[in-house]
Amino acid sequence: MDQIQIGRFIAACRKEKGMTQAQLAEKMSVSDRAVSKWETGKNMPDSSIMLDLCSELGITVNDLLNGRRIAMENYKEIAEKTMLEMRESKEQNDRMLLQTEVLMCSVSVALMLTLIVLAAYLEIPDWLRGLLIAVSFLQLMPCIFVALKIEQKAGYYKCRKCGETWVPNYSQVFFAPHVGRSRKMTCPHCGKRCYHKKILTKDE
Template sequence: MDQIRIGKFIAESRKSRNLTQRQLADALSISDKTISKWECGKGLPDVSLMLPLCTALDITVNDLLSGERVSATDYQQKAEGNMMNLMKENEENRKKMALSIITGVITIIAVCALIVIASFLDLPVIVRIILVVFSVAVALTGIAAAAMLDIKAGYFECSQCKELFVPSMDEYVKSYHTFTKRRLTCPKCGKTGMCRHRITR
């Protein structure tokens, strides 16, 4: 999905209806920040909001996902293309999630191996210190790489309003979590809760 193109199309459609971001947000019972985020290409509307958004802008879902008004002759072709794009996005998210897990596991094994070597082999003190420092660097790098992959692998679902969103890296890192959930603040309703990680829309 071309989020930039879709965002520009949402902005153009809103302006053609003489609606402000606030008016459109009120019609959808969301914040104007969410509308701004869409129009800047920093996210896509949640599936539950697509039909109300399309109704408010007098466009079809196919128009929305294509980022342009689709003619009747191109409708079937665009619909198939949009479906393929959604399937491709979901597959990419699964790969990113798998890579995140693999990166985390490799990091744990590497750090443990370095600590064992530094602890049990007969090495000069300076070499032990270097190994410990290196193991810390490996841990930080591995955790950062796994976090980057994880945050890009899908979306987090608000426990209150069910909005799908991608948190900022700062919020992601600072939040405490379980294996499948993170304590995040929803950009739509503003409530903080344990948000479930979802790979697909």
């Protein structure tokens, strides 16, 4: 919500109705200063008088909150545009999460291999060798946990049989074997149990 734009819009509507700030203030039973604060964007009209103010100005509450008149036929378009923008930002976010996952796991696996090689070739006591190997596996755990969390959150799974797309919960992902980005799960729509594909957008 852009308060400055809303303020300008209130001022414009008031002038269209041929009212001064004082006249509008009197009709709304508020002070001139209150009206001035609305119009300069310092304050929003209180929600308790918003409906009355809108009917006085000949606009809808939706117009007021958007700071402009929105024609009925534009409502759908604006709502769809907002939905689309939200979805695009989820896709971007998902893509970034999946890249992070690959990077994080590569680093963790490289670290594990390094530690195992060190344990095998360094001339160190056996207890230290054991510790190195234990650490090499333990440090994978948080990585696996985060990776599974990303697997669950980012994108959707698509049923191979009925085409249903869904986001599984954490335990479904945890217990599902996977090959690449496909996971063996049961489709919540048709019940088909097989390797379902991971996709980034619902329309793919």
